[in-house]
Amino acid sequence: MQRFETHTVHAGREDFVRLRVHAPPIDLSTTYPVTDLEVGTASFDALVAGDAHASNPIYARLYNPTVARTENAIATLEGTEACVAYGSGMAALTAVLLVARARGNHVLAVRPLYGTADHLLDSGLLGLCTEFVRADEIAARIRPETALIVIETPANPTLDLVDIRAVVAAAGAVPVLVDSTFATPVLQNPITLGARYVLHSATKFLGGHGDVIAGVVACAEVDAKALRTMRATTGALLHPLAAFLLHRGLPTLALRVERAQSNAVILAARLANHAAVACAHYPGLGNVRNAHLLGSQMRGPGTLISIDLRGGHDAASAVMRAVRLITPAVSLGSVDSLIQHPAGLTHRVVSAENQAACGITPGLLRLSVGIEHVEDLWSDLDQALAAVPVTQLAAAA
Ligand SMILES: *Cc1c(COP(=O)(O)O)cnc(C)c1O
Numbered sequence: 013m014q015r016f017e018t019h020t021v022h023a024g025r026e027d028f029v030r031l032r033v034h035a036p037p038i039d040l041s042t043t044y045p046v047t048d049l050e051v052g053t054a055s056f057d058a059l060v061a062g063d064a065h066a067s068n069p070i071y072a073r074l075y076n077p078t079v080a081r082t083e084n085a086i087a088t089l090e091g092t093e094a095c096v097a098y099g100s101g102m103a104a105l106t107a108v109l110l111v112a113r114a115r116g117n118h119v120l121a122v123r124p125l126y127g128t129a130d131h132l133l134d135s136g137l138l139g140l141c142t143e144f145v146r147a148d149e150i151a152a153r154i155r156p157e158t159a160l161i162v163i164e165t166p167a168n169p170t171l172d173l174v175d176i177r178a179v180v181a182a183a184g185a186v187p188v189l190v191d192s193t194f195a196t197p198v199l200q201n202p203i204t205l206g207a208r209y210v211l212h213s214a215t216k217f218l219g220g221h222g223d224v225i226a227g228v229v230a231c232a233e234v235d236a237k238a239l240r241t242m243r244a245t246t247g248a249l250l251h252p253l254a255a256f257l258l259h260r261g262l263p264t265l266a267l268r269v270e271r272a273q274s275n276a277v278i279l280a281a282r283l284a285n286h287a288a289v290a291c292a293h294y295p296g297l298g299n300v301r302n303a304h305l306l307g308s309q310m311r312g313p314g315t316l317i318s319i320d321l322r323g324g325h326d327a328a329s330a331v332m333r334a335v336r337l338i339t340p341a342v343s344l345g346s347v348d349s350l351i352q353h354p355a356g357l358t359h360r361v362v363s364a365e366n367q368a369a370c371g372i373t374p375g376l377l378r379l380s381v382g383i384e385h386v387e388d389l390w391s392d393l394d395q396a397l398a399a400v401p402v403t404q405l406a407a408a409a
Pocket residue numbers: 100101102103126129164168191193194213214215216225226227
């Protein structure tokens with residue numbers, strides 16, 4: 013049995029020796045010659061029914077070998093039978109919701125969630141009725157028509173942890189989807205804790221270089237079949253060039269997460285002691301919900317830190333303007349560090365009332381720590397925090 017780090021380098025490359033290649037070949041075909049109609053018809057039927065592959069790929073909305081290799085690699089990393097890739101994390105979530113819609117129109121979700129995921133669920137856009145509950149209310153709120161339970165852990169942007177085992181136990185027969193984007197398969201594998209679907213915005217750590225938008229769902233083959241049929245029907249594909257970039261990011265996944273995490277541990281401790289910071293939320297500091305799950309559910313504290321500034325919105329705005337090395341930008345999980353303001357940007361689509369209820373304050377900044385030298389990151393944060401006007405510190409004191 014090979015270990016995780018070895019899988020990050022070799023998974024999805026099993027056919028390379030047979031193909032006599034060393035780098036993943038990119039197949040850009042939109043259509044494939046059907047020289048035997050009977051074989052073509054059988055292949056078409058199999059792919060539309062959601063089979064992972066067939067003797068003839070037929071058409072690129074049904075199958076693409078470059079995408080399939082990337083999917084196989086991520087399934088290996090998550091320890092699932094299968095993985096289905098999409099053009100974005102939101103397309104991946106939408107696909108799971110559309111498949112769930114056939115079972116019932118009621119969804120339970122635990123806040124906070126990624127802002128647009130919250131918006132998609134809250135809007136009723138897909139004909140689903142979503143009830144937002146606390147994790148400990150799930151068992152009581154399940155109805156016969158409850159088709160899916162959606163959680164995110166660590167949650168965006170508060171870094172609260174949700175107890176996956178407890179949610180799965182409360183869910184009974186209802187499938188649980190875990191958005192594991194912030195954890196990556198380096199730090200947590202929700203399938204082994206009983207989740208039915210593991211979702212990643214692969215735009216973040218899996219791609220890892222800020223140059224590809226993608227989403228993946230890792231799950232059992234039976235569920236992957238339904239997702240592939242939905243994808244073939246609705247067309248939310250991952251392009252093979254994007255799949256190539258995503259696959260290319262994987263060999264360094266463990267290295268990137270480990271380095272960013274060791275940086276984050278140091279930065280979180282220093283930020284927590286900074287005069288301008290009221291609170292640095294970080295699982296490793298034990299000050300997020302369910303921090304005790306560190307070590308059992310999650311193998312490390314991760315690479316994201318949220319800081320609540322004493323000076324509120326104006327202080328956050330000043331820091332966003334003052335950073336020089338760290339890029340003031342949304343997104344996360346790239347090799348470079350990014351900082352952003354959830355209330356003003358990523359969670360803008362969540363009402364002010366719901367923002368407040370889940371701890372998204374006007375002074376909150378979310379820092380995605382990259383793999384730069386930690387002292388260079390600290391210098392930048394320190395000088396940016398010094399830009400917070402003293403009057404604001406005094407006013408908040
Ligand atoms: C970014 C993100 C998403 C959405 O993914 P896209 O690739 O931007 O569509 C979903 N969940 C989490 C936790 C994210 O960070």
